[in-house]
Amino acid sequence: MxxxxxxxxxxxxxxxxxxxxxxxxxxxxxxxxxxxxxxxxxxxxxxxxxxxxxxxxxxxxxxxxxxRGDGATILLYDAEQRTVLLTRQFRLPAYVNEHPDGFLIETAAGLLDGDAPEEAIRREAAEETGHVVGTPEHVFDVYMSPGSVTERVHFFAAPYGPGTAAGLGGGIAAEGEDIDTLELPFTEALAMIRDGRIADAKTIMLLQWAALDGPFRAREQGVS
Known part of the structure; x- marks a missing residue:
């Protein structure tokens, strides 16, 4: 057996x-x-x-x-303040593969665990950032590493602000999560892609979507 x-x-x-x-x-x-x-x-x-x-x-x-099942991720943004809300947590696989300290800056994300993608990402956003968002915008679905991993990630975006703050975030301590939140100017987040401080694929994809087709498109045209 x-x-x-x-x-x-x-x-x-x-x-x-x-x-x-x-x-x-x-x-x-x-x-x-x-x-x-x-x-x-x-x-x-x-x-x-x-x-x-x-x-x-x-x-x-x-x-x-x-x-490992399918997952979902979300970019939280404030279009008026021109900021994004990201997370920072330790990732052992990155640490053992030459990342300086293993702490990656990322968009909130998690596995579906049997929930619909929209429901799962609202749960993960609340757990990791403390913000309860409404109906998120679906951006696209992506196979992140199709040569060896079956996972498909559902990408979303949603506005955040004082009205969506409902808790401290930080993740689920019982599951070993120890997550910080970072509120960054959108232009700084783009600069962090260029200099390597943001090296997470899903985060880069959502930030570039925000610049090309998303909430910061008009204001960020011409940024190289």
Whole structure:
């Protein structure tokens, strides 16, 4: 008996080796086998499949894919004050891969955990920043690392201000979160992308969206 396959793992899941086995949307791909390599909290699988190349020949391929569920992120902005509200927290993977101290400046974000994307991001914004936003604007959905991670992130934006402040934020201490909030002028946030102080992909994408198509578009035209 194997946890996550025949018996529940620590999150109560079974049948984790069935993921992707029945996919038929792409006639050039035939799933052959799915093996669960790890299911501690998230799931690491090795999938064996047959792939038909552009010249018509088939090959047997294997890929590992990491499944942590889908997520959502949100840019909180004040268009009148020309500021954005970001977070700062320690990220071990960045720290072990040459980031100076592992503390990344980011937009509020989190996993869906079974909720709809809009509901999840309103929850995460409140937990991390203390601001309760109304209906957020959906910006786009992105596969952040499609070569190895299944996660799709739903991007949102919403205004914040004194009227949305409802708590201290900081994240959920019981889950090990220790999150600071930073209110920054939008032009400074853009400068922090250029000099490397902001090095998180989802944050860069939302800040650039805000400059190109979002709430700061008219005021930031011509900024290089």
């Amino acid at each position: 194997t946890d996550g396959i025949d018996t529940p793992d620590r999150r109560g899941r079974t049948g984790l080796d069935h993921y992707g086995r029945d996919l038929t949307r792409n006639p050039r791909v035939r799933i052959h086998d799915v093996e669960v390599l790890s299911c501690d909290w998230y799931v690491l699988r090795k999938t064996t499949f047959d792939y038909r190349h552009a010249d018509g020949h088939w090959s047997r391929e294997q890929r590992e894919n990491y499944d």
